[in-house]
């Protein structure tokens with residue numbers, strides 16, 4: 001048995017921006033016995049969930065499911081559509097964009113990483129005008145794909161993907177559009193078809209409220225067409241055999257059966273609630289949390305209000321305060337996990353996740369842990385963010401606005 005006796009009584013507060021807390025209803029669904037993945041019951045489950053998952057991506061196209069973390073689905077998107085030496089335009093929004101760029105290089109692609117200078121890009125969204133300019137300058141269409149992160153989990157910025165589509169169209173450029181919404185899906189509105197995305201990458205452990213372990217590629221017809229001539233080596237990740245077997249609800253290799261039970265349950269929960277309600281709930285939580293941060297007199301990492309993330313909020317520390325010290329004190333004293341600053345943001349900020357299976361009071365408790373921890377670390381606060389958020393939540397009930 002894993003030693004968890006560090007944790008005191010009550011539930012641990014898992015407020016990192018993924019993995020997010022898994023609802024009991026999903027845990028129960030996952031506890032059913034593993035079945036024969038070639039048997040008739042499995043085929044029915046496969047067909048049902050492959051159909052429902054498309055509603056969450058807002059697509060009529062197929063969604064491929066991998067028994068892998070989100071990183072695997074990033075690789076799948078690149079190897080299915082591109083060939084060695086292909087130029088890809090990637091936009092630096094933060095740490096996850098940086099990791100995806102590194103992967104592209106390791107796979108033998110030629111990524112061109114653009115963005116705002118210095119740390120600026122880590123506090124703002126994708127600048128679609130810069131993408132348009134770069135594509136217009138690419139007269140011979142040597143750029144084969146544009147890769148952007150929808151919800152940059154390292155900073156708390158949710159970029160405008162429709163604007164990126166418009167930029168590509170305005171430049172009359174044929175590049176594919178690949179989008180990572182690993183942490184955005186089922187928290188923020190996302191429209192694979194309407195936004196003309198060619199491959200959408202997502203994962204299980206964020207808005208879908210599942211444990212880590214499965215990930216997704218929603219594909220377009222253009223992406224499938226590209227996969228027929230793309231030359232990067234692919235076997236495990238290849239779409240063709242998966243799409244073929246998925247038609248009858250099966251996979252070419254052993255799927256993650258129990259996580260698929262969980263996924264089916266998660267899809268029922270999300271679709272029963274209604275996606276618009278799910279998005280409104282996240283927006284409201286994000287506003288409550290930002291109200292707290294502002295009341296403390298601290299800065300939010302995202303400096304562009306139109307792209308504040310509904311999924312998480314980055315809290316910037318005053319000069320001289322190490323965000324990781326604050327975070328680890330809060331973890332030890334209050335059994336509350338917060339997200340660390342990643343890459344260029346290391347030590348400068350911590351991240352509060354407000355996604356999935358939360359409610360007003362789990363967030364009030366989370367803010368309570370933050371407020372106490374900040375004070376214990378000597379950060380002087382202008383006011384009580386906890387009280388401000390509580391007032392905000394009390395004055396703005398979600399369901400009456402429905």
Ligand SMILES: *Cc1c(COP(=O)(O)O)cnc(C)c1O
Pocket residue numbers: 018069070071072096149151152153180181182183203212
């Ligand atoms: C979590 C995350 C990833 C990485 O996914 P893994 O499941 O850890 O491989 C990539 N991009 C974004 C935006 C993420 O939030």
